[in-house]
Amino acid sequence: MASLLRHYSSSVPKPSSTLNPLVDIPIPSFFTSTTSKQASWLYTTLALVAALLVLEQSVYRYKKKHLPGARWTIPLIGKFADSMKPTMEGYMAQWNSGALSAISVFNIFIVMASSNEYSRRILNSPNHAEPCLVHSAKQILMPDNWVFLNGRSHVEYRKILNALFTRKALSIYIGIQDAITRKHLNEWLANAAKDPSPQSIMMTARNLNMHASLRVFCGNHIPEHGAVEISEKYWDITQALELVNFPLAIPGTKVYRAIKARKVASKWLELAAARAKVAIAEGAEPECMLDEWVKEMQAPGYKGRKDFSDREMAMVVFSFLFASQDAMSSGLIYGFQHLADHPDILAKIREEQYRVRVNDVDKPMTLEMLEEMPYLKAFVKESMRVKPPVTMVPYKTTKAFPISPDYTVPVNSMVIPSFYNSLHDPEVYPDHDKLLPERWLDAKSSANTNPKNYLVFGSGPHKCIGIEYAQMNMALVLATASVLADWEHHITPESDKVQIIATLFPKDGCLLKFTPRPRP
Numbered sequence: 001m002a003s004l005l006r007h008y009s010s011s012v013p014k015p016s017s018t019l020n021p022l023v024d025i026p027i028p029s030f031f032t033s034t035t036s037k038q039a040s041w042l043y044t045t046l047a048l049v050a051a052l053l054v055l056e057q058s059v060y061r062y063k064k065k066h067l068p069g070a071r072w073t074i075p076l077i078g079k080f081a082d083s084m085k086p087t088m089e090g091y092m093a094q095w096n097s098g099a100l101s102a103i104s105v106f107n108i109f110i111v112m113a114s115s116n117e118y119s120r121r122i123l124n125s126p127n128h129a130e131p132c133l134v135h136s137a138k139q140i141l142m143p144d145n146w147v148f149l150n151g152r153s154h155v156e157y158r159k160i161l162n163a164l165f166t167r168k169a170l171s172i173y174i175g176i177q178d179a180i181t182r183k184h185l186n187e188w189l190a191n192a193a194k195d196p197s198p199q200s201i202m203m204t205a206r207n208l209n210m211h212a213s214l215r216v217f218c219g220n221h222i223p224e225h226g227a228v229e230i231s232e233k234y235w236d237i238t239q240a241l242e243l244v245n246f247p248l249a250i251p252g253t254k255v256y257r258a259i260k261a262r263k264v265a266s267k268w269l270e271l272a273a274a275r276a277k278v279a280i281a282e283g284a285e286p287e288c289m290l291d292e293w294v295k296e297m298q299a300p301g302y303k304g305r306k307d308f309s310d311r312e313m314a315m316v317v318f319s320f321l322f323a324s325q326d327a328m329s330s331g332l333i334y335g336f337q338h339l340a341d342h343p344d345i346l347a348k349i350r351e352e353q354y355r356v357r358v359n360d361v362d363k364p365m366t367l368e369m370l371e372e373m374p375y376l377k378a379f380v381k382e383s384m385r386v387k388p389p390v391t392m393v394p395y396k397t398t399k400a401f402p403i404s405p406d407y408t409v410p411v412n413s414m415v416i417p418s419f420y421n422s423l424h425d426p427e428v429y430p431d432h433d434k435l436l437p438e439r440w441l442d443a444k445s446s447a448n449t450n451p452k453n454y455l456v457f458g459s460g461p462h463k464c465i466g467i468e469y470a471q472m473n474m475a476l477v478l479a480t481a482s483v484l485a486d487w488e489h490h491i492t493p494e495s496d497k498v499q500i501i502a503t504l505f506p507k508d509g510c511l512l513k514f515t516p517r518p519r520p
């Protein structure tokens, strides 16, 4: 550093009018003052920077107190580099370093909670902490999206949206999901017949989910090319969902591309909301979630708000897509991989399917049929326990949060409850790394008697609103695939490794080879 300074001062210009024509231009005295003045300016600046760096470290150390975590934080960026390429191993090391541990990224002080007790405390302390999603989420979802509400206004809004997930509503959705699933599975089989080499299902499963969700939410109020456009652009949104992202939405950044994608999606979703209102006003029966919402508002006994603008409805649907697309894709992809790797479990699922369907594999799934498939439902639950799609959700403290007897999280910190350790607690889930659907079939099992550990969908006032819908969709897709197709897993050294793209995915993208399954 000193030699750099020396070099800098020795290179102070010694202008020669013969060499440099610019010397005749009047230069402010600020630049032309003496060398000692320049040096003092430089030293002052350096002293200031050094003081800020010391302050940064002191604040970090003061907030961290005795919590495990790096003793010093990298100036300005903290652990930004790690958060750009998160790994499961990195997270595990952090979680296993303590029930509470500290890091800093871009001067955001972060407390990670890994135990069930602390994770649940964060999720269930609305007076001290509220979800902050990732920083980019507000830019992508729009700051006035309902998902950013908290407290009473959040509870009130959510009450209205609960009406979109009643049994009556789900019975409309399941028919749509069944039809879309069969269409996609048939395409998968047709493509596999043309090219029998194993193919990654990362994009095909995502497309299935997106198509099913769009039709469930918007019915036929969006034209096919609109649905395709949303689906194609949506990947830009997923990529902008890293825990910490480059903060400015400038051209070329992921957040910038995600905002552009949202604008495309919003245009179609607003159109769908407007069309749903027209359809129901003309007397149509509800065929999708938006229809159901409009119809619900017209019911004589309905006492809630009736004036949802097209934009507001579109933002709600977008929040559902946003919250569900990656998590459902992750759940589904691991569902396929787990079944391929456990033929004994797949055989039991098929046995149940043939029995309930009375060997009629073309029969569309209904809610009543699903209720008769406990093994399938246990598998879905277990598959997401072993590989939880969402491993953590960022919250932020709205006031100093005395989370434990000896530690208070400072106000305006990020607190991140993580679910992995709860879902792999060997006391609650013996053989915790093993996929054992049976653990959910015994009402007295430790898995069933400790529901507080099953944090796949979170807990507290912001617990996932789409639980029933998500589980129904996963069960339906896997069940239908099990009777229409066989699939082989092409195992690679990366198959059991995890990549984190907002949610968890097999690192090799899950390479499967599908073939049609003979009918019983």
Ligand code: HEM
Pocket: 123, 131, 147, 158, 319, 320, 321, 323, 324, 327, 328, 331, 389, 390, 393, 455, 456, 457, 458, 459, 460, 461, 462, 463, 464, 465, 466, 467, 469, 470
């Ligand atoms: C396998 C699929 C899914 C998983 C694993 C999942 C997981 C989660 C988790 C962990 C949370 C945060 C809970 C908390 O803070 O306590 C959440 C919130 C949420 N989820 Fe899901 N989710 C899934 C599917 C869905 C679906 C299908 C929808 C909508 C149709 C949905 C809509 C939402 C919404 C709107 C929230 C925020 C709720 C609020 O703030 O009140 N999710 N989800």
